Amino acid sequence: TVVDNIAGYSYGAQELATSPVTMKDLDLLKQTITLDSEDSRYLRMAGDVLEDQTDSLVNLWRGVISSMPHLAYYFKDKQGNVDEEYKAKVKERFKQWILDVCFKPYDQEWLNYQHEIGLRHMYTKKNKTDAVEAPPHIPMRYVIAFTAVVNDTIKPFLAKKGHSLGVIEKMHKAWCKAVLLHVTLWTRAYCDDEGW
Ligand code: HEM
DSSP states (O other): OOOTTSTTOOTTOTTOOOOSSOHHHHHHHHHHHTOOHHHHHHHHHHHHHHGGGHHHHHHHHHHHHHHOHHHHGGGBOTTSOBOHHHHHHHHHHHHHHHHHHHHSOOSHHHHHHHHHHHHHTSTTTTTTTTTOOSOSOOOHHHHHHTHHHHHHHTHHHHTTTOOOHHHHHHHHHHHHHHHHHHHHHHHHHHSOTTTO
16 A cells, blocks of 8 residues: 655555566575564564654664765755755655564565665666755665664664563564665665676
8 A cells, every 4th residue: 555645655656666576586585684484573573662763763864874975965956955855755755664664564565665765776766756956876885884874773772662682682683684685675776687
């Protein structure tokens, strides 16, 4: 189903292309990352913990991006000023992504949207959803490298609802694997078929 109150969030939309990654590819990738049913269970638990913290999380990640000019650059307009409207729109989709990581079934519809997110970070579709004129392409290396931030900084947020250290650890492990899976799928947009 399409959540149509988030601008540009076209998860499940009819016009979305089918991912070039097959369900079989996805299965082997999940095996490789060792994302199993226990992880899925802890991911849903993480979702319950994170649900009311998505705004703070995105604010924190945004702070990291703003603090590094080479990353802040990708949210700037032609004049070199931060495009606040662009940031605000992307923020709502980013918040929804946190919930989707934890709660969505990793089915064909989900797979198709992962490919779309990859495309939205690069030449093909960056800026198009929000009709802005920011730099057109985020290098793949920064998308991969930023997983370090996303995975590190989530930990204290997972600890905020009084779970035992063991459970927090398991939620964290599941989150890290899931983010790795997402970002790996996004790299498909950047790579040709043979290379990926
Ligand atoms: C868009 C996540 C790395 C800049 C998005 C969206 C998500 C996301 C969920 C919204 C997708 C949608 O439209 O539904 C992530 C994650 C990253 C990552 C998890 C790494 C682990 C980066 C980096 C930058 C960046 C390194 C560089 C500043 C952007 C921009 C958009 C965006 C500018 C808007 C793209 C557009 O024009 O549609 N990201 N991102 N992201 N991200 Fe990232």
